[in-house]
Amino acid sequence: MTNSGERTTMTRRTLIGGASALAAAGFTAVPAYAGGTGHGRSVRLSVMGTTDLHGNVFNWDYFKNAEYDDSAHNDIGLAKISTLVTAVRDRIAADRHAPRPLLLDAGDTIQGTPLAYYFAKIEPITGGHIHPMAAAMNRIGYDAAALGNHEFNYGIELLRKFQRQLRFPLLGANAQDWTTGLPAFPPYVLKRVHVPGEKPITVGILGLTNPGIAIWDKANVENKLKFGGIVELAKVWVPRVRKAGADIVIASVHSGMDLSSSYGDALPYPENTSVLLAETVPGIDAVLVGHAHLEIPERLVTNKTSGEQVVLSEPLKWGMRLSLIDLDLQKVRGRWKVVSRHSQVLNANTVGADPRVVELLQKDHEKVVSYVNSKIGTCTEAMSAATAPWEDTAALDFVNFIQADAVSKALVGTPQESLPVLAIAAPFNRAAAIPAGDVSIRDVAGLYIFDNTLLAVTMTGAQVKAYLEFSAAYYKQVTGAGPFPSDQVTNAPTSTAPGGTPDYNYDVVGGRTKPLTYKIDIAKAVGARITDLSYDGVAVAADQQFVVAVNNYRQSGGGNFPHVSTAPVVYNRQVEIRQLMIDYVTATGSVDPNTFHTVDWSLTSNGTPITVTS
Template identity: 30%
Template sequence: MRLLATSDLHAHILPWDDLADRPAPDRGLAQVASLIAQARAEVPGSLLLDNGDFLNGSPLSDHATEVAEQDRSHRHPMIAGMNRLGYDAATLGNHELSNGLGHLRRALSQAEFPVVATNLDRINPADGKRRAYLPRQILLHRVLTDQHGQQHRLVIGVLGFLPPQTALWERRHMAGTLAARGILAAARAEVPRLRRAGADLVIALSHSGLGDGVCEDADENVSAALSALDGIDAVIAGHTHQAFPGEGGGRPARPLVMPGFFGSHLGVIDLSLDHDGSGWRVAGHRTEVRPVSRRRGPQGLVEALVQTDAAIAASAAEDLAAMRAQAAIPVGECAVALHSYFALIGHSPVQTLLAEAQMRNMRRALNGKPEAALPMLVAVAPFKAGGRGGPGNYTAIPPGPLTARNIADLYIHPNSPVALRITGRELADWLERSVSLFNRIAPGTEDSPLIDPDFPAYNFDMIHGLTFRIDLSQPARFDCLGRQVNPASRRVTGMSRLGRPVAPDEEFVLVTNSYRSSGGAGFAGTEPARVVLEQARHLRRILQDHVAQTGRVAPTGAADWGFAPMPGTTVTFDTAPGAAELAKDIAGLEVMGLQPTGFLRFRLRL
């Protein structure tokens, strides 16, 4: 039996980058659809499964959400495409809840495939008891043909899991209504029920990263540990936007694939089944991920390996045309290039613009409140800074007119602003969590990699309004998951505001976003009691209003932080090829050359 899987599609249908408005042959449901057709044709029987985060996360899905608010009968283009492909089952990812439960209900009502959510519960407000929000398990009855042409009836049980942290990240939508249980505990409870219900095989759709195989039940990334549970025959993993087999992770206990993101790969698990007289068992397996594109040549150029599926592309054509017309609406102008090429080394006009917009908005919102007398700071992280998204995953907007598309590119998530009351001590901890992005650098060494590739750039919060230095000779206090590994370490030095040192007990208003204030990535001082004000408006709308009201924005690039000097020491830093012409603005940078990955490598003198 063959299992085919997608994950983290994020409503990308065409091989096109809608934010940068350029071809992107490395993505799209219409691309992976060709691989699905090919893989189905190779075997007599298969299942097509999606592992979550399919509904939200692109300009197309944002447009669909807005239209559905006015027209409840509007067909969601991603659901339409998945219906056309004939998915057998899917589960939810954390981002399925990002636009609210009403939007999710409307979209799922259009699905012609079952959606399972094993560890997501509805809370009864009357008695506080938990009940299933969606089916906790499903049984798929299929007839499969063996190598001798004989047909067999199989019952395949499917479970689906999302990270339990979703209850924190989406607190504004879930509080008092939904709750998420630990993945491993939910699986241990449900697998025996599935077997008793007649399941010959059990497949786990796990919207969770691999993890290290030794996990606590409440951990975010537990798919490797899940594969070791008795009664589970295969696992589809996701959430961390990786491809497996192929990107680390060791050897899971049972068949497991992680099929990339945005439709970059199709996961394939082939199970050889034997019947021992009492039931079916997995006698052997083969796993692979098939890519829709590849990089070639010394510059790492991307070329498609498949043809675009015309029927899938046509199913979204009307929505895409309307979205693009809306994206072209002018908003304002910018006097400088807006780019995120150097956001991780302290030079990003994008971050400055976002901080200015949030500062202006929150000052108005807090006017007349006691907290208005406190110093205000803004925490901003880069959403597009390369990493697993590749060398195309940067913002790069030339000087001139700004459109609604540019605003969406500058702020890609549906977050809202939140003001926290926080102390100087907690600010220092907040920064230590952020600067764990950097590898430890030994003084006097040459060309050591600066960035820890496992650390997500969206957790690199820099606090605008503070001046400080980062001592890279010290070990990181936190690991990439936010776990404290060196409690005594201090990389952040000389933290000051307006030339005056920040005292540990000094109080501030820190403006952040709803994801961070809900506990996203485990930053200090984000408890609900610290919230001074939470606004419902999306930060993207606040940014758009700021640009429109200003007319012509001109944010500076240089930040008020930097690295502590380390004479005779150099590090390497990868960014997009388009950064070469802008590097002259940054002291100590030297171009080293293009890499096979498509990134441009720089040397930075510390």
């Protein structure tokens, strides 16, 4: 076993347990409900929740081959979550009158790390190996989980295998059979929670996933599954859960808090709608929120129909936090009813990894560490994506070169063979870098951190320009030559991204055999920023035809970029872009940036080049 693998069983912090672990994790003891005693004593039911685990078991960065760390010193992974869960369970078990807590997840479980990729593509679980996320979640003892959109990335067959490996239900009330409209996954589950000396509490857990799956994974779900609106289906299912005997209803929802959609009006149902759900669907007591990768310990909203409060909590991502929702209940006319509610999040960076989870999956981890560190070629000079959001870099040109090259070869013998080929790429990961010298799988994979597949469409020159104008909304409006710190220039807030446009929604367009050149004048208003757009030195004509290589997320409407989702598709072989990059380096044995990198675009202010610092 390598030293790098051994470090995953360690932690920067001392393992602590019980009450000490909870105190260190930020636990705040909230007084139990003390009012309304005419109905009898109150009982507190605790519900723990995770979301957006994205294939993280260990506190490990496979792309850096080191223990995970970030600027906030967060820790990640189910091994650490397991320690927090045990601490909560132990604390509650010490009160012999308290019901056992529940543990839920809000989706995006089986995609996001090389660990998840390996057991989907290299040694897929369809061959019999249990998925490491299934093994860990079974060991920890989850009660239910909702489907996330990334559950569908590897196809329905692999998802069904994962579902069968779980010892708890995988819920999705709005994941429906394409033909019948009936639920393709269990919509809800009822859990009977024992209360010493009282009748059990019947808890209905309703799972809802993101309608955007219909766009983002169209190739995997079209003609098989369809996805109704979260609010619309909740209005159908919450009354059914109540009628089935639920005293309380908890919704586990893979949808962000505040109303917004990255796909605009491409679907009739919004992407992020958890608060709207709580406000408009009566009968929900608590919502475990996912999808947006935000830390929201507690949000209380009032249902507009019932007047009852609903508590919502979102525990960040990757196992960094554990939500803890406390519901105080009393019996009203013989039925348990929530009379008070509260939530908080516990921080995983305060505890060590559960050695039982580590031992269970250490061999899987070591296999993946060995895989991602295997040498596949060399690079003549270092390439970094650190400045890719504001200047033309070899790193992004490499991605575009690989995409355009694959499409160009595939179009030989087709009617589109003679058309110029462009490619589109986004700066997914500023930390990505391919070193000079030996290149491993993890070096290449770090440059393209998503499991996107490659497509190609035809677009006109006018459509390409409109696409670039939309992309240029990523920049804040500034005047002068600078120098500007990058945060004064990039990640501009928009109506669909009020917190700032993410890097993955900024695209760079490049030519395959001849350059596509342009300038982005960020002193100008959004929609009028692209100047000097030329192909091979000649101004691009509005009716000029291009083949454009693009990833499946963007082509299916992700980011709501114009024209690309409705453009004719001329290539779609379901090949992953990251794998194309790995295959290229493996086949050629060498990467030389001089063969594909030229400076074809730049930022200006009223025509003057500007300087941006990191």
